[in-house]
Amino acid sequence: MLLSRYLLPVMKETPADAQIVSHQLMLRAGLIRQTAAGIYAWLPLGLRVLDRIADIVRREQNRAGAVELLMPTIQSADLWRQSGRYDAYGPEMLRFQDRGGREMLYGPTNEEMITSIFRDCVKSYRDLPRTLYHIQWKFRDEVRPRFGVMRGREFLMKDAYSFDMDEEGGRASYDAQFTAYLRTFAALGLRAVPVRAPTGPIGGDLSHEFHILADTGESEVFYDSALDAVDLTDPDAPATLRGLYAMEAEEHEKVVNCPVPPERLAKRRGIEVGHIFFFGTKYSAAMGMQVQAKDGSLVNPLMGSYGVGVSRLMGAIIEASHDSAGIVWPDSVAPFDVGLINLRVDDAACSEAAHALQAKLEAAGLSVLHDDRDARGGEKFATMDLIGLPWAITIGPKGVAAGTVELKRRATGEKHEVSFESVLAKLIP
Amino acid sequence: MLLSRYLLPVMKETPADAQIVSHQLMLRAGLIRQTAAGIYAWLPLGLRVLDRIADIVRREQNRAGAVELLMPTIQSADLWRQSGRYDAYGPEMLRFQDRGGREMLYGPTNEEMITSIFRDCVKSYRDLPRTLYHIQWKFRDEVRPRFGVMRGREFLMKDAYSFDMDEEGGRASYDAQFTAYLRTFAALGLRAVPVRAPTGPIGGDLSHEFHILADTGESEVFYDSALDAVDLTDPDAPATLRGLYAMEAEEHEKVVNCPVPPERLAKRRGIEVGHIFFFGTKYSAAMGMQVQAKDGSLVNPLMGSYGVGVSRLMGAIIEASHDSAGIVWPDSVAPFDVGLINLRVDDAACSEAAHALQAKLEAAGLSVLHDDRDARGGEKFATMDLIGLPWAITIGPKGVAAGTVELKRRATGEKHEVSFESVLAKLIP
Structure with a gap:
């Protein structure tokens, strides 16, 4: 991609209204x-990151056996009356009437809708267990939207729903999502703490929140610092983590005898990026969803729901990975793999070399943002540091004469002169 | 994908409320x-098709140099007051108040929002021309939603917007989209007729609609039948097509001297799947969007907008490609490349062969829906014909003993016995 044909409106000044x-x-x-308040447009660079985060979430959902579908954003109030939540849900739910006077809402979550779809489509135990998910825009009318996409009103969420014939199956589905969440956060370059959570208005008896540790987090987490040493890629990690104490401050204060000795109890701020629940027959019973069991009897399937804030994750990643010059994207979600700076667009040899290198890198499957603008070198370097691509390659007249480029790793700041021929091998070892 | 772990609720009966x-x-x-009325959930199989259609639209937009971003679904009424359209737009616009009493709406289109973003981000002629697009859910509160996704209320649309410094540039941007549309429809296996259109409430002086010819279409199109002979893959096709007469009935009736001799004038029903406009400074002037020209003066950029009904296209494709047994998906948008039927899941040799073939095809990059359910062969064949995957492979005990499978092409019904080893080569020639 040529920057001269892209839309990348960077700002030098820090916007006064942005607190974190x-x-x-x-x-x-x-x-x-x-x-609008709490509502954002995703500019081209932001959308690329959002798509990459969503793709990682999707990959781990698919790996866990969940099946993707897509439910609409607008729901009928009648659906929510079937579960009794229409009146119970607070003013965060955006309610309105359509032109025919029917009461509608912009979905803040989809338990009712997925239960209704499942009720309509599935009749037999043969079609269970099943976990279904979608990645769709949600709306929650926050009274004070703040912190950008961290607490916005329109936001992108992955929500999954599991359906099982019995308690044992339901807990296995819950465990599969628990593991998928750990894998997802690890793939995003994030360290997440699973915190035992109260189940609140969604109901049920088993729930975890996932918090990314960051000083600017809205939550406060107390946890067994043994957690910091768990290798998340270990297959036993989910079981180990669930055995270790971790609580949000409000819940921790209610605990009379904390099982963790004081010297091992860590206290950190966190950003909640995921929340999973097992709530049994709460919705299937309320909404009359039954399937036929092997013995012919009718049973209410047991359900769980599993949410991840996809757009919020972008904020969490930046909170966890930045420096004074800008963002430091993990390789897995960077909007482009490589930033390519041509220092002298008026020099034919430099431009030829830059375009040739862009073509070579793209042919190898790398995504490249090529700064071919007529601008000063200092401005180009600052922009590349600010947008945080993993690698920056600089092409200038001296290097072109010598057959070399400068390769810089954003995360470490390390720079090397490398030959034009060897640069690809440095990027794809 | 194993069908036993998927969600594919097929129906034998034709639903009474579906007319087309x-x-x-x-x-x-x-x-x-x-x-809800005019609102649909996309089940797993439908979502796969929707994603493939969107990917083809995206590929052709990118090829035409358009840059993708993503605007939110909810907009503020204030934005629409800037263009004067808030009061002018009809009751199809879904309007409501948020919890703070602010007037909001669910975007039916995005001219105002993109103009406001461009006004905010771009100040200089150096950043023009630019065409930006997004693929996002829209809502139009149709008084009588009907024909499924053809005239739904919540629908997926690609809308692009071009910004140019002068009329000549604006028309070039329009031409680039015109060409991208022809390429898009051709890639989807569709024959589209570009029809000169009145500009209507969006304004401007140049506009085309794209209609897919189908007997169930809501529109009626009169056109020069020389159009049927144009090779859409010819680089000159856009220019040729724009030179040939084509009008919607309502406009055709206003034409006093039709330039097409009666024997060459064709009359067909059509489904409108795209609409493009060049409207000059309508929005940039009304909303005070100016950029600095090379000579230092401030000018209002000239704009165009370009819509494609992504979800409607799925209906149009089915209207154009089906038979009495079900859908016949074009290869480019089929939800899976291959349907794999195991006739005897209780036979160890059949099951082993089926799973091995699935793995082999998937390793070669093909997507496979493997019917591993404990069901009768007739039901499996009927399901495969109904869902219309390009290829069906049937594995049964006799074939396994002989080392062969049956390969069927959905579009032609042709069947061949082929060896287990050669089947992949038949699918990827």
Whole structure:
């Protein structure tokens, strides 16, 4: 991609209304623009990151055996009356009437709708267990939207729903999602703490929140610091983590005898990025969803729901990975793999070399943002540091004469002169 | 994908409330379920097709140099007051108040929002021309939603917007989209007729609609039958097509001297799947969007907008490609490349062969839906015909003993016995 044909409105100044660093950097790096309170447009660079995060979430859902579908954003109030939640849900639910006067809402979550679809489509135990998910925009009418995409009103969420014939199966589905969440966060370059959570208005008896540790987090987490040493890629990690104490402050304060000795009890701020629940027959019973069991009897399937804030994750990643010059994207979600700076677009040899290198890298499957603008070197370097691509390659007249380019790793700042021929091998070892 | 772990609720009966064949088949083949009037959930099979259609639209937009971003679904009424359209737009616009009493709406289109974003981000002629697009859910509160996804209320649309410094540039951007549309429809296996259109409430002086010819279409199109002979893959096709007469009935009737001799004038029903406009400074002037020209003066960029009904296209494709047994997906959008039928899941040799073949095809990059259910052969064949995958492979005990499978091409019904070893080569020639 040529930057001269892209839309990347970076800002030098820190926007006054952005309080936390991820919000500041998302605005400054041209990832998002606010279009109304708590509502954002995703500019081209931001959308690329959002798509990559969603793809990682999707990959781990598929790996866990969940099946993707897509439910609409607008729901009928009648559906929510079947579960009794229409009146119970607070003013965060955006309610309105359509032109025919029918009461509708913009879905803040989809338990009712998926239960109704499953009720309509599935009649037999043969079609269970099943976990279904979608990645769709949600709306929650926050009274004070803040912190950019961290607490926005329109946001992208992955929500999965499991259906099982019995308690044992339901808990296995819950465990599969628990594991998928750990894998997802690890793939995003994040360290997540699973915190035992109260089940709240969704109901049920088993629930975990996943918090990314960050000083700017809205939550406060107390946990057994043995957790910090768990290798998340270990197959036993889910079981180990669930055995270790971790509680949000409010719940921790209710605990009379904390099982963790004081010297091992860590206290950190966190950003909640996921929440999973097992709530049994709460919705299947309320909404009359039954399937026929092997013995011919009719049973209410046991359900769980599993949410991840996909757009919020972008903020969490930036909170966890930035420096004074800008964002430092993990390789797995970077909007482009490589930033290619041509220092002298008026020099034919430099431009030829830059275009040739872009073509070579793209042919090898790398994504490249090529800064071919007529601008000063200092501005180009600052932009590349701000937008945080994993690698920057700089092409200038001296290097072209010598057959070399400068290769810089954003995360470490390390720079090397490498030959034009060997640069690809450095990027794809 | 194993069908035993998927969600594919096919129906034997034709739903009474579905009037046109695409709506009937989308329900019967388990692609969609209605969740409210004119609002649908996309079941797993339907979502796969929707994603493939969107990917083809995206590929051709990118090829034409358009840059993808993503605007939110919810917009503020204030934005629409800037263009004067808030009061002018009809009751199809879904309007409501948020919890703070602010007037909001669910975007039916995005001219105002993209103009506001461009106004905010772009100040100089150096950043023009630019065409930006997004693929996002829209809502139009149709008084009589009907024909399934053809005239739904919540629908997926690609809308692009071009910004140019002068009329000549604006027309070039329009031409690039015109060409991208022809390429898009051709890649989807569709024959589209570009029809000169009145500009209507969006305004401007140049506009075309693209109609897919189908007997169940809502529109009636008169056109020069020389159009039928144009090779859409010819680089000159856009220019040729724009030179040939084509009008919707309502406009055709206003034409006093039709330039086409009666014997060459064709009359067919059509489904409108795209609409493009060049409207100059209508929005940039009304909303005060200016950029600095090379000579230092401030100018209002000239704009165009370009819409494609992504979800409607699925209906149009089915209208254009089905038979009495079900859907016949073009290869480019089929939800799976291959349907694999195991006739005897209780036979160890059959099951082993089926799983081995699935693995082999998937390793070669093909997507496979493997019917491993404990069901009768007749039911499995009927399901495969109904859902219309390009290829069906049947594995049974006799074939396994002989080392062969049956390979069937859905579009032609042709069947061949082929060896287990050669089947892959038949699918990827």
